[in-house]
Amino acid sequence: MAYTILDKESVCGVLSQIAEVADYFGDDEIEATEIGDGNLNFVYLIRSVSDPAKAVIAKQAVPYLRIAGEGFPLSRERMTYEIRALLAFKELAPDFVPDIYYTSEEMSLLVMEYLGDHVIFRTRLLEGKQYPHFAAHISSYLAETLFHTSSLFLQSEEKRALMDRFNSNTELCKLTEDFVFTFPYMAHETNDSDGVANNTPLAERIFADMPFKERVLELKYKFMTQADALLHGDLHTGSLMVNAEETYMIDPEFAFVGPFGFDIGALLSNLVQNYIHHTIVTGNETHKAWLLETIRDTLVLFEQKFLALWDATETSALMIPGLLNSESKKSYQQKFMQGILHDTIGFAGCKMARRIFGIAGVADIRGIEDPVLRAQAQERVFEVARVFVMEYDRINSVEEIITTLKG
């Protein structure tokens, strides 16, 4: 199907001609509502008129920034990578990825399950809502996707083929390089977005903190060059939809083959920022205790599940039977997992620090209305972020992370 931009009027007609969508709706008449509140893409909710519980989401990228209009061109290739990543992750961790009904890279179009019973995880965390299954879910998702797209599982030719499919996601990787690892640490026009100015005392302290910035660059270099596994690339709590029983990952348009610790670190940074929000704003100790437990469980379960998958793998690009004995494999694995933990902590630190001034703050911190409390929260975010970034390769256990957060 050649590329044409769909709108509320044309989308139903086009979708009716797609066999997978027609199958889903049967003979029902369908109607479309535009629901996208994102900056980038058009998103339509397509429902059966007679049975509104039957619904799918159609998401299309346009060759410009949706929120800004045609005057702001932006390659619609981002949808190519979102499609490829969704299909890859659906295969690896089906319970945590929405059902995909149809994809077309040519049309930059994706038709998928409507998660009508789920909400954005960040929204609920701000309300102090707890999800007892979250750590179990997300640790499975992370272990399955990261392990199975790495050289610890794949053969070399499979790994290189995977890299080929994502290597050219240049535009969105560059956004991360700039907006997570560079601009937030210097006076830059893209900072200072919602009243948090480049010239506050905290900003000036960060911009002048050269030892911190050297470490950030170390992590930036890892981000750019360390091709461990296929990443979501932007796994914050706004990219997760949850209800009491289920957890779904969405919006993986930043996907590329990068360091193991980056997705886990993104998640850790968001849980930490929610913890700081509740410390400063609500004092909700029950929620805070659950957050610490969730952080601990997520990291510990991730390691257990990742190692279980590894133990079950005899042959990969890295290892073949007969090379190491089992004691030696264990010792190798232990050091390897420690490396993942180090990177996780370092990336979490960068992902936190970038939220203080950089473009696109998180609601947990930037959304605090009282300017005094917001400043306190920002101070605390930087305090923790700085420990994470400066000490990332010297923090060797999950308990040390928890201690830092409590401290």
Add this chain to the structure above:
Amino acid sequence: MAYTILDKESVCGVLSQIAEVADYFGDDEIEATEIGDGNLNFVYLIRSVSDPAKAVIAKQAVPYLRIAGEGFPLSRERMTYEIRALLAFKELAPDFVPDIYYTSEEMSLLVMEYLGDHVIFRTRLLEGKQYPHFAAHISSYLAETLFHTSSLFLQSEEKRALMDRFNSNTELCKLTEDFVFTFPYMAHETNDSDGVANNTPLAERIFADMPFKERVLELKYKFMTQADALLHGDLHTGSLMVNAEETYMIDPEFAFVGPFGFDIGALLSNLVQNYIHHTIVTGNETHKAWLLETIRDTLVLFEQKFLALWDATETSALMIPGLLNSESKKSYQQKFMQGILHDTIGFAGCKMARRIFGIAGVADIRGIEDPVLRAQAQERVFEVARVFVMEYDRINSVEEIITTLKG
């Protein structure tokens, strides 16, 4: 030009129709001699009949292993990567790469300068011949090629485009993964090539040396995942042609984007093995002293030249002006260069150890005719290799390397 296999009879006719080759020879009649002693490709020397000093080399890959015949299929894509690498390196370090007259990926064909006045570096090193300019040359070649293909110089989109051009050199990368980092450390049918059996006491010691093998796997993982810069990929002393005044790199068919330290480590390992050869076989102290000086100069000059290029670069994928101050940039650079040295030492250790039993030994060691001396040399190779592999990230200066070699 569609792919056809050239032979001694057809090669002159085909080459005459290539404008660049026709320009070179003018109206001269040309003749071809097959000179390839390689295992993989056909190599022809094309000369002017009237003026044999006018000559070029034509190199063509066939879809099988040349030495074994059509019954042993092998993708001729290797020539695609050799062509791409030669063109890239010629642009970056023109003094150290033969002139390229014509390339065709479709024909798997390369026409280049005939280095009639040069000999294989390894051959001359075995004879105890010294090349006073070598360290200056190779350090320039390494600094220019590695720096300019890294994220310290390129922009992100350029780096990703470069990776795209080499990412699929899967077959040859796999050869290195298997034959440098895996098979030589276990009983494997591909070892035991020229009378050096899997069941010698030294072999058994290596195969049982689990701490050593864990470290080898650490380095193998870096080789597979650390995308620093475009590498030659097989830069041993047999891939270098020299005379008193000039140094040329040849045969970069293993090229891919990998860790900085791999090419430098390959070179270091070969110089060390030549040092061990002369220690055990000839006792040529003048040559040994020159080798130590060459190792020292190569590593020190490489670092100086690499840093000079870096100092002259304000903007890259990694850094932009205003992010670090100059003192801080120096401190970042120092740590970065130490990382390159560590990897260099580790990879040198693997490249040495693999030569003891693995397929494709080096003449410096495996070619020692007296079995007692050869066994001594092999013991010493492993002794040094083991220090390099076990201590690679704790050896912080070139002088420590020299001390290890003298020890």
